[in-house]
Amino acid sequence: MSHKVTFDVVGDPDIINFGIGQPSADLLPVDLMRTAADGFLEKASPQDLNYGERQGDPLFRSALAGFLSSEYRAPISADALFVTAGNSQALDFVCSVFTRPGDTVIVEEPSYFLAFRIFEDHGLNIVPVPLDENGMSIEALENVLTRTKPALLYTIPSFQNPCGRSMSTECRQRLAELSRAHDFIVAADEVYQMLWYGSPPPPALGTLADQGNILSLGSFSKILAPGLRLGWIQTAPPLMERLLGSGVINSGGSFNQFTSLVMREALEQGLQAAFVEQLRETYARRVEVMDESLQAHFGDRARWHKPRGGYFFWLEFDEGIDTTALRASADRFQTGFQPGQNSSSRGALKNCLRLSFANYGEDDIREGVARLARLFEHSGTL
């Protein structure tokens, strides 16, 4: 099947659209960026504006390594970091370097719906593996690996998009082992790793980079600002060599040099660390409000786990419900969501939906869930 779904963007201000997986305006830090840009440009040397080293500016990578070591509670070295232009670019780049058309990529079912399009652009065959309570089912994966030889496996280990589940420490280790045993690359999308509300998830898959063929993809989009288009891949030497051999960075140098030097300042001044703490507090409150609102309006007709991190609630309805059909009428109720079907690589999960609490404050979340309930109440007459 073809995945020609586009993402929901901020549009009609009268609609509360939980389909939008982007931060709300009050969480986009213009002042912080001004301080960081001022700090960089006050002391910048002309050569800072030249092509950057292929792997990324060494001082930026040092600052990032310090931040990650603190957030991950594990030592991350600057040598293990490769600077990208955000996670979408990184995933596309990983496909370019490590796959050829006709190769197989294993994905979680459900998964991040816009990743499917990137895989299709690279001519990859998408093979889904279901989730269990611990994220991707390792048992199901081992079963798939008996008959499939993937080039790549794409996983969102912590606070999975859309389900919100996290892979256990044991499963992470087993996945690392399997990547070596079956010779495939793991592209771990770890953008939600720092967004925990309560206690941290199991260690980032990146901390196991020495134990498997692991590329840990991180980004500033979810912890600072999506428009920066800046991220990183954390990995070990053999895979790093493959990344550094790519023609595009040998021609253009580091993928986003200027922005990385601005962000170096935000990291060194501690602005990024303070901001991610603030995000955790804000999103934690939103989770509580959305959960309470859902209990009030959907307690008797949907099932969900309150997420412990990330951006999303994932609701499961009885099999008869078709959320793709309902989505078409959502505008009339000034509400919105992502139909579960979008997140399925095989067009299933029509009885599920994804709600993001990232783009709205607490009052809007209450109001939006109430509108969503009205949509469902009228669904028989639509």
Added chain:
Amino acid sequence: MSHKVTFDVVGDPDIINFGIGQPSADLLPVDLMRTAADGFLEKASPQDLNYGERQGDPLFRSALAGFLSSEYRAPISADALFVTAGNSQALDFVCSVFTRPGDTVIVEEPSYFLAFRIFEDHGLNIVPVPLDENGMSIEALENVLTRTKPALLYTIPSFQNPCGRSMSTECRQRLAELSRAHDFIVAADEVYQMLWYGSPPPPALGTLADQGNILSLGSFSKILAPGLRLGWIQTAPPLMERLLGSGVINSGGSFNQFTSLVMREALEQGLQAAFVEQLRETYARRVEVMDESLQAHFGDRARWHKPRGGYFFWLEFDEGIDTTALRASADRFQTGFQPGQNSSSRGALKNCLRLSFANYGEDDIREGVARLARLFEHSGTL
């Protein structure tokens, strides 16, 4: 053959290395960038930090369209512009969207050597077409097209890298026609279009975007700062649709949103237009100095045309000279250049070399050419 050559970077300060195709430090405008960043961040709204529209920020594209219309002396519309993360990323992206492994790309012989690696990463067959006095020989191209069906043709129409030649207006029109008749995409690398020293080159190939399957790739790397990693593709609706359909921008939004908003300010304040004028004056003087120095030291043993724009002199020696072999001894004479062989997709042109005047001031150019002459004088004894 495999093209595993890497680019020369600023290294030992005692060496004058004309192999480096990067601007000198005095041409990297920290003050300008500070003014532009201040201007943007003073008035930025939070949503400016969110994902950008896939095609690129509309106000940035408007400002860029105004600048290009003025520089190209032809109306360029904001709708015809697609924002990229620099020309290397753009060329890689074009290959992703318009080619599949096994396809053929036609290149000029010689051409930009680091483009070859990008084409190889995409599994493309590289077919060279020689240059004549008017750039890519249209006669030779028509001959190749009788037996080859390319997906892509890569050309540097103005002040070609490495030869410095420019395609005539007639040849540009004929190329546009051929792209329609033979159904291939032209990726025109127009990064040197504005760097003319004397009189402008024929109109950018982008101005013919309505007459052929043309993607005109432009960048701020050569007219402002390479580290920005910001550029654009100018094209007409049918090809624009193909660009916009790519999975990676449907996931991540515009390729370099933050930097594009900084550059919007530089365009609107006229800083970019003033800077490119200053570059033209500076480089024009360097061309004169390098030409005079070459006349003094190489007048009797090499042939070249004084470039009317761009970054490069291309020197041709008698067939017996092997510049690849000489390059290995260049450090001893504290000089450097790109051997012609690097610029040949078939490993030919050993008797040629490329010199860039972008990375050195006038005194260094005089001294560097004198050192180069000493290298050649000692070549018999090396």
